[in-house]
Amino acid sequence: MTTWMLRRLIQAVFVMLAMTVIVFIGVNVIGDPVEILISPEADQAERARAVIALGLDKPLWEQYWRFLLGAVQGDLGRSFVFNEPALKLIATRMPATLELALTAVLLSIVIGIPLGLYAGLKPDSVTGRMIMGTSILGFSLPTFWVGLMMIMVFAVQLGWLPSTGRGETAELFGVQWSFLTADGLAHMAMPAFNLALGNIALVLRLTRAGVRENLPMDYVKFARAKGISPNRVVFVHVLKNIMIPIVTVVGLEIGGLIAFAVVTESVFAWPGMGKLIIDSINVLDRPVIVAYLMMIVFLFIIINLLVDLLYTVLDPRVRLETKE
Amino acid sequence: MGIARSAALAWMFAGGIGLAGIAPVQAQTLTLAVASAPTSVDPHYHNLAPNNSLAYHIFGKLVNTDATARPQPGLALSWKAIDPTTWEFKLRPGVKFHDGAAFTGDDVAYTIARVPTVKNSPGSFLLYTRSVTDVQVVDPLTVRMKTRAVTPLLPIDLSQVYILPKGLGAEPSIEDFNSLKHAIGTGAFRITSFQSGDRAELVRNDAFWGAKPHWERVVYRMIPNDSARTSALLAGDVDFIEAVPTSDLANLRRDKRVALSEAVSLRFAYVLLDRSRKGAQPFVSGPNGEKLDKSPFEDVRVRRALSMSINREAIVDRVMEGAAVPTGQFLAQGNYSHVPDIGVLKYDPAGARKLLAEAGFPNGFRITLHGPNDRYVNDEKVIQAIGQMWSRIGVQTKVDAITWPSFIGRASKQEFSAFFVAWGTSTGEASNPLRALIHTFDASKGFGSANRARYSNPALDAIIERATAITNDDEREVVLMEATRMAMADVAMMTLYQQKNVWGMKPNLRYVARADEATHAADVTVAK
Numbered sequence: 001m002t003t004w005m006l007r008r009l010i011q012a013v014f015v016m017l018a019m020t021v022i023v024f025i026g027v028n029v030i031g032d033p034v035e036i037l038i039s040p041e042a043d044q045a046e047r048a049r050a051v052i053a054l055g056l057d058k059p060l061w062e063q064y065w066r067f068l069l070g071a072v073q074g075d076l077g078r079s080f081v082f083n084e085p086a087l088k089l090i091a092t093r094m095p096a097t098l099e100l101a102l103t104a105v106l107l108s109i110v111i112g113i114p115l116g117l118y119a120g121l122k123p124d125s126v127t128g129r130m131i132m133g134t135s136i137l138g139f140s141l142p143t144f145w146v147g148l149m150m151i152m153v154f155a156v157q158l159g160w161l162p163s164t165g166r167g168e169t170a171e172l173f174g175v176q177w178s179f180l181t182a183d184g185l186a187h188m189a190m191p192a193f194n195l196a197l198g199n200i201a202l203v204l205r206l207t208r209a210g211v212r213e214n215l216p217m218d219y220v221k222f223a224r225a226k227g228i229s230p231n232r233v234v235f236v237h238v239l240k241n242i243m244i245p246i247v248t249v250v251g252l253e254i255g256g257l258i259a260f261a262v263v264t265e266s267v268f269a270w271p272g273m274g275k276l277i278i279d280s281i282n283v284l285d286r287p288v289i290v291a292y293l294m295m296i297v298f299l300f301i302i303i304n305l306l307v308d309l310l311y312t313v314l315d316p317r318v319r320l321e322t323k324e
Numbered sequence: 325m326g327i328a329r330s331a332a333l334a335w336m337f338a339g340g341i342g343l344a345g346i347a348p349v350q351a352q353t354l355t356l357a358v359a360s361a362p363t364s365v366d367p368h369y370h371n372l373a374p375n376n377s378l379a380y381h382i383f384g385k386l387v388n389t390d391a392t393a394r395p396q397p398g399l400a401l402s403w404k405a406i407d408p409t410t411w412e413f414k415l416r417p418g419v420k421f422h423d424g425a426a427f428t429g430d431d432v433a434y435t436i437a438r439v440p441t442v443k444n445s446p447g448s449f450l451l452y453t454r455s456v457t458d459v460q461v462v463d464p465l466t467v468r469m470k471t472r473a474v475t476p477l478l479p480i481d482l483s484q485v486y487i488l489p490k491g492l493g494a495e496p497s498i499e500d501f502n503s504l505k506h507a508i509g510t511g512a513f514r515i516t517s518f519q520s521g522d523r524a525e526l527v528r529n530d531a532f533w534g535a536k537p538h539w540e541r542v543v544y545r546m547i548p549n550d551s552a553r554t555s556a557l558l559a560g561d562v563d564f565i566e567a568v569p570t571s572d573l574a575n576l577r578r579d580k581r582v583a584l585s586e587a588v589s590l591r592f593a594y595v596l597l598d599r600s601r602k603g604a605q606p607f608v609s610g611p612n613g614e615k616l617d618k619s620p621f622e623d624v625r626v627r628r629a630l631s632m633s634i635n636r637e638a639i640v641d642r643v644m645e646g647a648a649v650p651t652g653q654f655l656a657q658g659n660y661s662h663v664p665d666i667g668v669l670k671y672d673p674a675g676a677r678k679l680l681a682e683a684g685f686p687n688g689f690r691i692t693l694h695g696p697n698d699r700y701v702n703d704e705k706v707i708q709a710i711g712q713m714w715s716r717i718g719v720q721t722k723v724d725a726i727t728w729p730s731f732i733g734r735a736s737k738q739e740f741s742a743f744f745v746a747w748g749t750s751t752g753e754a755s756n757p758l759r760a761l762i763h764t765f766d767a768s769k770g771f772g773s774a775n776r777a778r779y780s781n782p783a784l785d786a787i788i789e790r791a792t793a794i795t796n797d798d799e800r801e802v803v804l805m806e807a808t809r810m811a812m813a814d815v816a817m818m819t820l821y822q823q824k825n826v827w828g829m830k831p832n833l834r835y836v837a838r839a840d841e842a843t844h845a846a847d848v849t850v851a852k
Contacts, residue, residue: 031729035736037446039371041750041760043770046451053444081370082363082520083444083498093521148551155559163559164552165545166522269547269556271522282698284729 005305012301016294020071023290024064032056033080033284054080067290076294077287081280086291090273095175096166097265097272101257103179103192105250108199113246115200116207121234123212131204138201147194147267154190162187164269191268195261199253206249210242243314251307259296352540354845357553359567361521361546366501367486367509368439371447376484377842378544381526383486383509386413386432387479391838392658393590393752395479399427399487399510405795408474415465419533421489422508429461434490436469441495452481476795480751512537512846521546526845537846544845557582557828564833566843568826570647570701582828587837588649588656589823591748593700595693595710596817597621597630600738600778607692607741611685611720620689621741627815629679633717634710635671640821643705648821653808654749654757656822659839660797661754661804666812676717688718694735695744697725701823707744735776746823747774750840754804758788762811779816 034050051057076086119131155163167187169176178184223233262274280288311318360374367379388398400413419427439453455475460468492506500506507515513526526542547553550569556562558581576582605619620626636650650668695707704725711721735743749756764780765772791803825841834849
């Protein structure tokens with residue numbers, strides 16, 4: 001078990017290094033950060049000064065070497081745009097994205113699994129068919145359109161919910177969270193639902209497929225024959241067996257939501273990391289791009305690790321590594 | 325309670341909230357939304373419009389600019405050039421910083437000395453203070469600045485530099501500004517919170533030297549997405565927005581929930597033809613695709629034909645939806661150094677064809693027009709319109725709209741043959757575009773820094789250099805007008821239109837629209 005975890009972590013380091021090389025080369029090829037950041041009126045002397053100030057006058061390999069030296073000390077560079085440490089910049093925006101993404105995941109589990117179970121248990125009923133039909137809309141409607149429609153209906157016309165932004169926050173463990181206040185929850189309702197829509201549909205359909213697959217199986221027949229209550233058959237036995245694909249997908253989705261909730265964050269002016277990364281890419285703020293992508297790679301690896309560990313809990317037949 | 329009753333209550337509740345959404349501004353808190361987020365509270369860190377906009381609320385400047393970009397007394401009551409390289413500023417008495425310290429000439433000296441020491445600035449304010457070699461504090465309310473060379477525009481340059489109190493010490497860091505520890509200025513508001521990328525909160529400074537703003541509290545929100553910003557205004561979540569998207573203008577003009585305030589901007593859009601090569605152009609070929617050995621743009625008739633074939637009125641009307649004004653020069657009517665006898669070039673496709681034939685291109689030629697697709701208002705659509713207009717006179721045009729980081733890098737390396745850009749004349753006079761765009765590229769003297777097409781006219785250069793050394797405003801205006809006439813006659817660039825800056829607000833608010841695109845909360849007033 002420990003060797004397995006160690007192997008995974010070493011793999012993580014290699015993937016992160018490869019990522020940094022790709023980003024350095026990629027950003028260098030796209031364009032010139034100085035040209036973008038500098039005032040249009042700056043003359044040639046000012047441009048030269050800015051190039052030196054941002055360290056872009058040195059050859060690429062030397063810039064990369066300096067970056068590595070800083071990275072081992074925990075300093076991933078200062079943002080060209082904000083002149084703050086890139087990691088600190090990401091850390092200040094992370095709570096906003098985290099709470100949005102985790103709420104979206106919670107919504108997709110809480111709404112998707114029960115609806116999927118119902119659709120799987122009663123596939124030919126009117127409600128069952130309606131659920132499946134609506135789920136198609138869930139993953140085919142574009143996120144930004146749904147978001148704008150929700151703002152138009154709930155904020156502009158009905159006035160029930162605030163249109164954009166993050167609400168008031170309260171502190172927990174030294175970090176500001178908005179789910180702790182009623183105003184914060186009101187602001188989070190639409191963006192979280194917007195983000196969750198695609199996932200709800202996904203989890204719903206997976207659950208239904210799993211239920212349909214498992215219901216005719218022998219162990220279910222045996223359990224019923226034994227006289228176990230239908231509730232227990234479904235919620236304990238069938239549910240446990242369909243969890244593996246759902247956990248895999250939810251795990252992948254958590255990573256994706258945290259990393260790339262850009263569209264929702266833009267439409268709802270949610271001050272999170274997604275917006276930070278897309279803005280940084282647009283102005284070629286290389287330190288932030290590198291730091292962000294390194295963090296995301298690390299996050300995905302940790303999530304995959306946790307998902308693998310969860311498999312062993314859900315299914316005792318799964319072994320993490322083959323024993324010699 | 326019964327279903328009907330609870331339903332009725334629910335409807336009333338929803339209706340009440342709905343009404344509250346469009347209620348007029350109450351109390352004295354103004355919630356406004358800007359279109360770009362400031363990157364820092366430090367006023368000297370980055371010369372960026374959103375940073376300068378926020379800084380205006382908190383800090384003061386020696387020289388302010390009014391809605392038409394003309395200089396007005398700020399922290400300096402008056403200024404004059406006592407000799408060609410010395411400017412004397414008389415400072416306003418009785419001004420206090422937010423921490424109670426009195427404003428004196430020492431603070432001005434401290435500020436000018438601090439600007440060059442800001443670390444890692446991607447766009448430094450040195451641009452404006454570089455010419456100052458020495459600041460002499462003659463008495464607490466009089467400051468003399470010695471400049472390296474004749475700098476007639478020093479007061480205008482200083483209208484971009486915010487004054488900091490000398491009590492901040494040796495090297496105040498950007499973190500100290502962002503944490504608000506050092507965000508101490510002489511402005512109409514004090515900043516009480518700053519969440520980067522989300523919002524800032526300002527409270528009124530009751531000890532402010534100028535007119536007391538109506539607002540006790542300002543919530544300064546940042547909503548870069550156009551639709552989100554407009555929805556926020558319509559939903560009543562914000563009271564005032566800047567940069568109303570042109571696609572919404574037609575509807576908002578009719579909407580009773582919104583009042584608009586418009587002004588012609590200092591920003592104008594133009595098309596440049598590459599003059600860095602006299603030989604073959606990379607994106608130009610003959611009418612049947614054959615290679616052309618000579619650049620067609622060296623002939624003024626070709627340039628004029630291309631300019632005449634652009635229907636500026638149609639672009640303004642259809643593409644910009646009325647949020648622009650056609651122009652034939654750098655500045656709009658009413659601005660200093662606007663030339664009254666240069667009108668908008670008449671749309672004349674027949675005349676353009678004739679000129680092209682005269683110049684040796686009876687069958688036109690092929691060209692690719694480049695431009696950004698995510699930088700300026702409707703940039704993509706404008707270049708498509710121009711492409712169609714050129715194609716009508718026989719110049720078969722392909723259009724390539726590229727994302728800004730890539731576009732500006734390539735344009736700066738003279739990789740394009742024809743491209744579309746815009747320029748903001750921040751000083752409000754023609755010397756600004758003449759110096760940066762029209763003058764020959766000269767790194768040693770700092771001329772032509774944005775002259776990406778490398779246009780070069782030595783006779784015009786001499787006039788421009790003469791103009792930038794004249795301190796007397798009236799004399800300078802004459803020479804600037806002469807230079808503008810010469811540049812336009814030689815088709816140094818094809819100016820298309822001046823943008824309009826549009827602000828949207830609740831119907832009971834008023835704002836005097838500004839040419840420099842800046843949003844000043846203190847100038848938002850309540851209609852009587």
